[in-house]
Amino acid sequence: MLPTRFSPSSITSIALLQQATGTLALSLGECGDNTSSLGSLCSQAKWLYEAINHQSSMPQGTEPFPRPNEKSSNEGMKISFRNVTLRYPDSSRDAIQNMTFDIAPGQLVLIVGGNGNGKSSTLKLLARLFDPTSGEILIDDQPLISYDIDQLRAAMSFLSQSPVVYPASVKENICLSLPPTLKISDEQVERAAQMGGCSKWISKLSNRYETQLQPSFNIDGHKVRRTSISGERKIGAMFRNVLTSLLGGEKQRLAAARTFMRLNNRDTRLVVVDEGTSNLDPVTERDILSEFRKSRSGKTMIFITHQYHHLAKDADQILCMKDDSVIERGTHNDLIRAGGEYAKLYNAQAA
Numbered sequence: 001m002l003p004t005r006f007s008p009s010s011i012t013s014i015a016l017l018q019q020a021t022g023t024l025a026l027s028l029g030e031c032g033d034n035t036s037s038l039g040s041l042c043s044q045a046k047w048l049y050e051a052i053n054h055q056s057s058m059p060q061g062t063e064p065f066p067r068p069n070e071k072s073s074n075e076g077m078k079i080s081f082r083n084v085t086l087r088y089p090d091s092s093r094d095a096i097q098n099m100t101f102d103i104a105p106g107q108l109v110l111i112v113g114g115n116g117n118g119k120s121s122t123l124k125l126l127a128r129l130f131d132p133t134s135g136e137i138l139i140d141d142q143p144l145i146s147y148d149i150d151q152l153r154a155a156m157s158f159l160s161q162s163p164v165v166y167p168a169s170v171k172e173n174i175c176l177s178l179p180p181t182l183k184i185s186d187e188q189v190e191r192a193a194q195m196g197g198c199s200k201w202i203s204k205l206s207n208r209y210e211t212q213l214q215p216s217f218n219i220d221g222h223k224v225r226r227t228s229i230s231g232e233r234k235i236g237a238m239f240r241n242v243l244t245s246l247l248g249g250e251k252q253r254l255a256a257a258r259t260f261m262r263l264n265n266r267d268t269r270l271v272v273v274d275e276g277t278s279n280l281d282p283v284t285e286r287d288i289l290s291e292f293r294k295s296r297s298g299k300t301m302i303f304i305t306h307q308y309h310h311l312a313k314d315a316d317q318i319l320c321m322k323d324d325s326v327i328e329r330g331t332h333n334d335l336i337r338a339g340g341e342y343a344k345l346y347n348a349q350a351a
């Protein structure tokens with residue numbers, strides 16, 4: 001029913017659309033009969049095709065990314081925010097105010113702070129889901145807006161708290177963001193699944209990597225019933241293939257595997273994890289974060305998390321946000337010594 005491999009820019013569009021609107025990230029709910037499940041699936045597929053054809057409404061830059069002969073093209077992205085303010089359309093207040101910071105190529109950066117302080121909004125600006133109301137963002141010393149958006153996004157990998165599961169097989173879901181021409185072995189897929197902490201879960205599915213998955217978005221308000229058959233969650237007896245709906249933690253593991261598949265096979269220069277492991281048990285979360293750390297060569301990595309302890313001491317830089325801006329920057333030891341907002345948050349968590 002669906003293309004076996006979506007193009008990277010299509011997938012980026014879908015995932016970014018979903019993040020931008022928020023409304024498409026509905027989790028699976030209760031009730032519904034087979035007819036409504038079919039209706040829901042059809043409209044989801046229709047929406048997916050529309051999303052594939054989606055063109056970004058942001059003004060396009062013309063500068064290729066990476067720039068030809070750029071020395072830094074095999075390093076992580078250099079990122080600079082210069083007095084950046086963001087006010088969302090139709091909002092009466094700034095989500096980010098006059099924010100300035102620098103991230104050097106290859107740094108591992110942790111962004112921390114209380115709810116609603118602009119952490120995720122900072123990342124939306126980097127992906128150009130929105131442009132700053134004032135101020136400027138530079139990537140590798142050039143204005144972010146000067147770059148071709150698709151080429152820039154192709155060098156970024158985002159793992160969000162509510163990742164999208166597409167109506168395709170487990171394997172296709174893991175390989176989604178890869179070029180269709182790339183040859184992929186089963187071992188590579190299994191390796192990515194292992195790094196994402198989902199290989200054991202997949203091995204328990206009757207069709208393993210070929211198991212068809214229920215999408216995690218629900219565009220027209222239809223809700224999908226979770227039904228337990230033979231130990232697996234299946235919907236709609238009319239569907240021959242198993243359609244398995246996923247729990248939050250399973251979705252995050254699958255999305256992590258997708259991210260590792262991309263990191264192992266593409267020239268990614270920026271990895272962003274926005275609460276991407278928040279639904280996982282502490283051991284799995286620690287293991288996945290450790291895999292990210294091992295993969296960091298040639299990449300800048302930014303993590304937003306409310307659980308700092310796994311990463312704080314490894315971070316080259318911690319940006320602590322409060323009142324819609326960065327109020328402290330430094331290493332864990334610097335900020336603990338300073339005894340300010342970060343120390344307060346960290347100590348509260350440790351306690």
Ligand SMILES: Nc1ncnc2c1ncn2[C@@H]1O[C@H](COP(=O)(O)OP(=O)(O)OP(=O)(O)O)[C@@H](O)[C@H]1O
Pocket residue numbers: 020088089091095113114115116117118119120121122
């Ligand atoms: N698409 C949007 N439209 C309007 N306002 C938004 C939008 N997204 C976020 N906001 C607002 O911007 C402010 C910052 O939100 P943001 O999600 O960046 O904070 P956060 O620090 O990531 O919070 P949390 O830790 O809860 O995820 C909040 O007041 C939020 O309500």
